[in-house]
Structures are given as structure tokens and as C-alpha cells.
Amino acid sequence: MCGLLLAGNCFAADERAIIVGSKNFTEGIVLGEIIRLLAASTGATVVHRQALGGTRLVFNALVSGEIDIYAEYTGTLTHEIFAQNKPASNAELRDLLAESGLVMSQPLGFRDNFALGMREPVAERLNIRRISDLRAHPDLVFRFGTEFTERGDGWPGLRSHYGLPQQDVLGVEHDLAYRGLAAGDVDLTDLYTTDAEIAYYSLRTLEDDLSYFPPYEALLLYRAELAQERPEVFAAILGMQGLIDEAQMIAMNSRVKLDGVQEALVAADFLNESLGIEVVAKSSSRIERFWRYTRQHIALVAISLCAAILIAVPLGIAAARWRRLGHVILGVVGIAQTIPALALLVFMIPLFGIGAGPAIIALFIYSLLPIVRNTYTGLTTIPTPLLESAEALGLPSGARLRLVEAPLAAVSILGGIKTAAVINIGAATLGALIGAGGYGQPILAGIRLDDVGLILEGAVPAAGLAIMVQLLFEWCERAIVPRGLRVSTRT
Amino acid sequence: MLELNQVSKSYSGVCALERCDLSIASGQTTVLIGPSGCGKSTILRLIIGLQMPDEGSIHFGGQRLEPARLSDLRQRMGYVIQDGGLFPHLSARDNAALMARHLGWSDERIATRINELAELTHFPTDALDRYPLQLSGGQQQRISLIRALMLDPEVLLLDEPLGALDPMIRRDLQADLREIFTSLGKTVLMVTHDLGEAAFFGDTIVLLRDGEIVQQGAMKQLLREPADDFVRRFIQAQRSPLEAMETNR
Numbered sequence: 001m002c003g004l005l006l007a008g009n010c011f012a013a014d015e016r017a018i019i020v021g022s023k024n025f026t027e028g029i030v031l032g033e034i035i036r037l038l039a040a041s042t043g044a045t046v047v048h049r050q051a052l053g054g055t056r057l058v059f060n061a062l063v064s065g066e067i068d069i070y071a072e073y074t075g076t077l078t079h080e081i082f083a084q085n086k087p088a089s090n091a092e093l094r095d096l097l098a099e100s101g102l103v104m105s106q107p108l109g110f111r112d113n114f115a116l117g118m119r120e121p122v123a124e125r126l127n128i129r130r131i132s133d134l135r136a137h138p139d140l141v142f143r144f145g146t147e148f149t150e151r152g153d154g155w156p157g158l159r160s161h162y163g164l165p166q167q168d169v170l171g172v173e174h175d176l177a178y179r180g181l182a183a184g185d186v187d188l189t190d191l192y193t194t195d196a197e198i199a200y201y202s203l204r205t206l207e208d209d210l211s212y213f214p215p216y217e218a219l220l221l222y223r224a225e226l227a228q229e230r231p232e233v234f235a236a237i238l239g240m241q242g243l244i245d246e247a248q249m250i251a252m253n254s255r256v257k258l259d260g261v262q263e264a265l266v267a268a269d270f271l272n273e274s275l276g277i278e279v280v281a282k283s284s285s286r287i288e289r290f291w292r293y294t295r296q297h298i299a300l301v302a303i304s305l306c307a308a309i310l311i312a313v314p315l316g317i318a319a320a321r322w323r324r325l326g327h328v329i330l331g332v333v334g335i336a337q338t339i340p341a342l343a344l345l346v347f348m349i350p351l352f353g354i355g356a357g358p359a360i361i362a363l364f365i366y367s368l369l370p371i372v373r374n375t376y377t378g379l380t381t382i383p384t385p386l387l388e389s390a391e392a393l394g395l396p397s398g399a400r401l402r403l404v405e406a407p408l409a410a411v412s413i414l415g416g417i418k419t420a421a422v423i424n425i426g427a428a429t430l431g432a433l434i435g436a437g438g439y440g441q442p443i444l445a446g447i448r449l450d451d452v453g454l455i456l457e458g459a460v461p462a463a464g465l466a467i468m469v470q471l472l473f474e475w476c477e478r479a480i481v482p483r484g485l486r487v488s489t490r491t
Numbered sequence: 492m493l494e495l496n497q498v499s500k501s502y503s504g505v506c507a508l509e510r511c512d513l514s515i516a517s518g519q520t521t522v523l524i525g526p527s528g529c530g531k532s533t534i535l536r537l538i539i540g541l542q543m544p545d546e547g548s549i550h551f552g553g554q555r556l557e558p559a560r561l562s563d564l565r566q567r568m569g570y571v572i573q574d575g576g577l578f579p580h581l582s583a584r585d586n587a588a589l590m591a592r593h594l595g596w597s598d599e600r601i602a603t604r605i606n607e608l609a610e611l612t613h614f615p616t617d618a619l620d621r622y623p624l625q626l627s628g629g630q631q632q633r634i635s636l637i638r639a640l641m642l643d644p645e646v647l648l649l650d651e652p653l654g655a656l657d658p659m660i661r662r663d664l665q666a667d668l669r670e671i672f673t674s675l676g677k678t679v680l681m682v683t684h685d686l687g688e689a690a691f692f693g694d695t696i697v698l699l700r701d702g703e704i705v706q707q708g709a710m711k712q713l714l715r716e717p718a719d720d721f722v723r724r725f726i727q728a729q730r731s732p733l734e735a736m737e738t739n740r
Binding site: 385386388389390391392393394395396399403404407408482483484485 | 539540541561562563564565566568570572574576577578579580581582589590593622623624638
């Protein structure tokens with residue numbers, strides 16, 4: 001063990017970081033933290049890209065090598081990821097994974113099954129114990145986590161398997177479904193059997209009497225090649241196999257979700273108790289987090305906005321100079337703007353993967369229109385006598401643009417850049433959905449953990465940044481816009 | 492100096508100038524006059540190259556006006572329009588200096604030239620650093636004239652330069668302008684719709700109607716021997732109402 005540790009330390013410097021991923025729910029993140037701490041205990045450099053997104057996104061990120069390992073469940077593999085191949089045994093499943101260069105570990109020791117849950121008093125009053133009992137109550141309001149409403153092993157299959165008649169069924173952010181349930185607006189939601197909320201909200205899990213749900217054994221999925229390259233690290237990580245039982249997992253989920261302890265601390269405590277591994281989890285203070293999110297957010301906005309200015313201003317000039325081309329340019333950037341920011345982000349994933357890169361590209365596209373349009377408008381609304389006076393002086397077209405047209409359009413162009421910047425700051429919070437970081441990260445975590453404080457940790461600085469940028473541009477306007485355009489009184 | 496040969500120009504089907512022949516004599520002031528839409532401004536715009544003739548040719552100092560030569564030829568002409576066409580983002584001085592600076596004149600040479608022209612046009616030097624919006628209408632036209640004269644052009648093209656001014660200022664500027672034209676001895680081509688102004692400035696008057704030249708000559712000639720009934724009516728209509736009252740009495 002000592003030798004392994006030493007070897008690990010020696011190679012750490014010139015070997016690349018191991019990238020752990022996790023799906024966007026608490027248990028996934030806690031397991032991701034345990035993986036990270038175990039890997040880090042060998043001296044390896046490890047990065048945990050938290051809460052990347054749903055199953056498809058995280059699995060695809062693993063296949064494409066953007067992450068190296070994450071925690072998954074057998075039922076999800078057989079009924080969602082490989083639903084079309086219908087693997088009948090674990091051996092078949094291993095073969096399917098091997099085709100993509102992936103390996104699955106032995107079970108971690110607990111199951112996190114899907115179940116349906118209702119508040120105890122409501123279930124008691126309606127006398128519902130089994131899922132079949134729901135057939136007699138068609139008016140019940142169902143709210144499921146977004147993933148459950150769409151997955152093959154989720155609501156569509158469940159409805160046909162049991163012949164359920166309910167119509168008022170919608171997908172929402174899963175943590176919001178719990179809150180709806182507590183408030184009485186929602187009658188039933190999907191649960192994970194290790195959810196801390198089951199005990200907290202005193203929910204009744206309905207018996208799956210027609211055995212619809214498959215078992216969901218937790219395990220690790222990882223890239224085979226990396227496991228071969230870094231055996232010492234994976235030996236440490238695989239120490240998780242058979243280590244966590246259901247009660248322990250529920251306890252960890254509950255510490256995070258109900259007690260508000262950071263995932264890293266919960267994971268570290270667990271490893272200290274169960275393996276006696278002395279790991280120090282760095283708990284970041286609010287200030288540290290604030291600076292980290294601020295750095296990430298400003299980087300997203302600044303890079304995408306600067307790129308947009310470099311491209312959009314010339315595009316606007318071209319559009320103003322050649323009107324027919326202008327129609328095409330304005331049309332195309334106009335259409336790009338109509339794509340919802342969220343959709344645009346998701347659209348980037350198959351093309352550019354996850355992380356800050358695709359988010360910056362999406363924000364760049366999103367920032368084009370205001371700048372192109374204002375540049376175009378600024379240039380095309382310059383009074384004709386002024387344009388002709390410049391021409392009549394004998395100035396060549398480049399000099400006219402630089403000395404006359406651009407300064408006269410400056411107010412409008414700057415206005416476009418300001419609009420783009422403010423939109424961009426807001427839209428950048430969505431970047432957290434694809435692992436780009438920034439102020440969106442505490443907002444998403446806050447929604448997941450029902451922690452208003454966390455939400456504000458992202459929302460307040462985002463609003464503050466927007467205001468600061470607004471002020472900065474007003475100051476810029478004074479510096480850039482020619483003084484002659486600001487005087488209005490004759491003396 | 493300036494020759495128009497069989498020049499035609501139409502805007503989206505409407506004919507603005509029809510087979511026009513015109514010769515502008517060097518060192519003289521020629522005034523183009525006529526009712527709105529007669530094509531008088533079009534002639535100026537064709538000469539400065541803001542528009543290209545559909546047919547015919549224009550020669551300037553023996554050189555044919557062509558797109559490739561425009562930039563050079565324009566530097567030998569000065570152009571002043573009704574509202575001055577001053578760039579609002581530049582001070583009066585920078586408006587005047589714009590082209591000279593682009594051509595690489597030294598600051599000293601520019602300053603000397605501007606002071607010279609400010610004196611000539613009676614523009615107050617302390618107003619040179621104001622912006623166009625801070626200048627009076629008369630001052631704007633004077634700075635516009637300075638801008639046009641900056642490169643010492645051979646020809647001065649003036650499109651209703653006094654049209655937007657109120658009568659008192661207009662009278663002052665008229666007197667100043669004539670003095671400037673006489674002292675500089677430049678070829679001047681001016682557009683106006685005001686007969687009195689035409690008479691005041693013009694060595695030669697060119698009267699246009701519907702894109703064609705109706706009569707051309709000295710003012711006295713137009714008054715004594717109007718070419719046709721239109722010329723007679725045009726002159727009649729512009730005689731001052733005050734004058735008409737006095738003769739009737």
C-alpha cells in the first residue's frame with residue numbers, strides 16, 4: 001500500500017487529472033465526492049465536475065472521455081441507457097459497456113429504487129397502499145421529476161403497466177415536487193428509496209405489486225483505459241464496492257439535504273468512519289465560493305462578449321453597407337436569438353461537449369443580435385446630408401467609416417453592447433446546467449437543496465454584476481461618445 | 492472649366508435632367524435657378540459625383556469625371572449644402588481640418604489656413620472650438636464654407652447655402668459671400684430658388700425647368716428678353732410684393 005501510494009505520488013505530477021462526474025442530484029454528488037476523496041488519497045490529481053445534468057448527458061460525457069468515472073444504477077443501465085438492447089444479465093450488460101470502452105464495478109452495497117410516494121395522511125384517507133390502488137382515484141395530481149416523466153423506465157411504462165388513468169401529470173424539478181407534496185398541491189411523486197425526504201415529510205411508499213420497477217443497484221461506471229493506466233488510483237476507488245448500505249446512504253443524503261452540510265464534508269466523515277481513511281475535505285467558505293463563482297461567471301461573460309463584439313460589429317457594418325447581405329445577416333442572427341438560451345446550451349452539448357467552452361459558444365451566439373442590430377441601425381440612421389458631405393470632401397470609404405460614420409453610430413453601437421452584456425450575465429447562470437460554473441451553480445444547488453440562502457448566493461451577485469456592468473457602460477459612454485453629440489444647447 | 496455634354500439623369504423613372512449641355516466659365520459665378528424639382532441641385536450632385544449621369548459626360552478641367560478619379564477631383568472642388576452638413580461630433584475647427592488632416596497636412600499648416608479663412612469669412616476665432624450644435628445658423632454656414640475652401644479648390648459648389656437662414660443674417664452673409672467670391676476669383680456654381688439672390692451673385696444665370704435649360708445669360712438679358720412665357724412668369728412671380736404695391740400706387 002505504501003509503495004502504491006509512493007508510486008502514485010511520483011506519477012501524479014506528469015499524469016493528467018482524473019475527472020469525476022456526477023448527475024444533478026444529491027446522492028450522485030455525495031458518491032462523486034467519495035470517489036474524489038478516495039482517488040485523491042493516492043496522491044492523484046482529481047477534479048469533480050458536480051451535477052453535470054441528467055443520465056444521458058453524464059453517460060455520454062463518460063463515453064466521450066470528458067469524465068472518467070461516475071456513480072450509476074443497474075436499473076438505469078438496463079431500462080434507460082440500454083433499453084433497446086434489453087440486456088438480460090449482468091454479463092450482457094458488461095459486454096455492452098465494453099463496446100464503449102467502459103467498465104462497471106461491483107455493487108456499492110445499497111439499492112436506490114424508484115418508488116411512488118404520497119403523504120401518509122392522504123394515502124390513509126384514500127386507502128392507497130399499492131400502486132394498483134391508484135386506478136380508483138383518477139383525479140389525483142401527479143408531479144414527477146423531469147427525468148422520470150421521460151425515461152423509458154419511468155412514467156410512460158408505469159402508466160401502461162398498471163393502466164393508470166390520471167391526467168394531471170407534469171414533470172417538474174424533483175425537489176420542487178417534494179415541496180408541492182408538503183404544501184398539499186401535489187398528491188403523488190416519484191421517490192428514490194434512499195431519499196432523506198421520505199422520513200422527513202412522512203411519506204408512504206406504495207408497494208410495486210405488479211413488480212414494474214427493476215432493482216437499482218448502485219455501482220461505479222468508469223473508462224477501462226484509465227483503469228489500466230492508473231491501477232493504484234482505481235484500486236483505492238474500488239474500495240467503495242460493498243461499502244455503503246442503505247441506511248448509511250439515507251443518513252448521508254439526509255445530512256446534506258436536511259442539515260445543510262456540504263457534500264464534501266459528508267463524504268469525508270463517511271470515509272473516516274468506515275475505512276479509517278484520514279481525509280481532509282476542504283470546506284469552502286462563503287467568501288471563497290463567491291470569488292470562485294465570480295471568476296467563473298465573469299470569464300464566461302467577458303470571453304463570449306468580447307468575441308461577439310469582434311464578430312458582430314463588422315457584421316453590422318457589412319449589413320449596413322450591403323443592404324441585401326444585411327437582410328440575410330439580420331435574419332440569421334435574429335433566428336439565433338429566438339432559440340431559448342436553455343435550448344441553445346443543450347444544443348451545444350453534442351457539438352462541443354460540456355463545460356465552460358460550449359457555454360461560452362452559446363453565450364457568444366446569444367450576444368450577436370443586439371450588437372449587430374444596433375451597429376446596423378446606428379449606421380443606417382445617420383442623416384444623408386452628413387454621409388454626402390463626407391463623400392463630397394473626397395474622403396475614401398474607409399476613412400469615412402472611421403472618422404465620420406463610426407463616431408456618429410457610437411451611441412447606438414455601445415447601447416447594443418450594453419444590452420448584450422446584461423442579457424449575457426443573466427443567460428450565463430444557465431451555464432451551470434452543463435457544468436460551466438458561475439453564479440448558476442449555487443442557484444441550481446439551492447433549488448436542489450431547498451436552500452434559499454444558496455439561491456441568493458448566486459442570484460444577488462448576478463443581479464449586482466448586471467447593475468455594475470450597466471454603470472460601467474454609462475461611464476464608457478461618457479468617455480467614448482464624442483462630446484459634440486452630447487451638447488444640445490446653443491451658447 | 493466645367494463641361495456637361497448631353498447629360499441625362501432620372502431617379503426611379505422620373506426624369507431630373509434631360510440631355511443637358513452646360514459650360515461653366517472659369518473665374519465666374521454662375522447661378523442655377525428654377526422652380527423646385529427643375530434639376531438644379533442634380534447638376535451640382537452630378538459634378539461632385541454623389542450621383543453618376545445615366546447618359547452623357549461631365550468634364551472638369553479637361554478630365555472626364557469617372558468613379559476612379561472622383562476622390563482626387565473632389566479635392567479640387569468645395570461643396571456647401573443648405574444646412575451646412577457639419578459633422579456634429581467634431582468641433583468647428585476639426586470639421587474644417589478633417590480632409591487636410593487625412594491628407595497629412597502638418598498641424599501648423601492647418602492652423603494657419605483655418606485662421607486665414609476664418610478672417611476671410613468673418614468667423615470668430617474663439618468659436619472655432621465649439622461644436623456645430625453650439626453655433627448659430629450663420630456661423631454654421633461660414634464654417635461649412637471654410638471647410639469647402641480648406642484645400643483651396645478651383646471650383647466652389649454651393650447648394651442653397653443661405654436657404655435656411657433668417658433674412659437679417661442672410662443679408663450679412665450674402666454681402667460677405669460676394670466679397671469672398673470677388674477676392675478669391677474662383678469659379679463658383681451656386682443653386683438658389685431666389686431671383687434676387689441670383690441677380691446679386693450671378694455673372695451668368697441659368698434658368699431651368701423640368702430638367703431642361705430654358706434660358707442662360709446675364710440677369711439683364713433675362714429681364715429684357717425673356718426666352719418664353721415661362722421665363723416671364725417666373726420673373727414676375729418673384730418680383731417683391733412690396734415692389735408691386737409701390738408701382739400700383
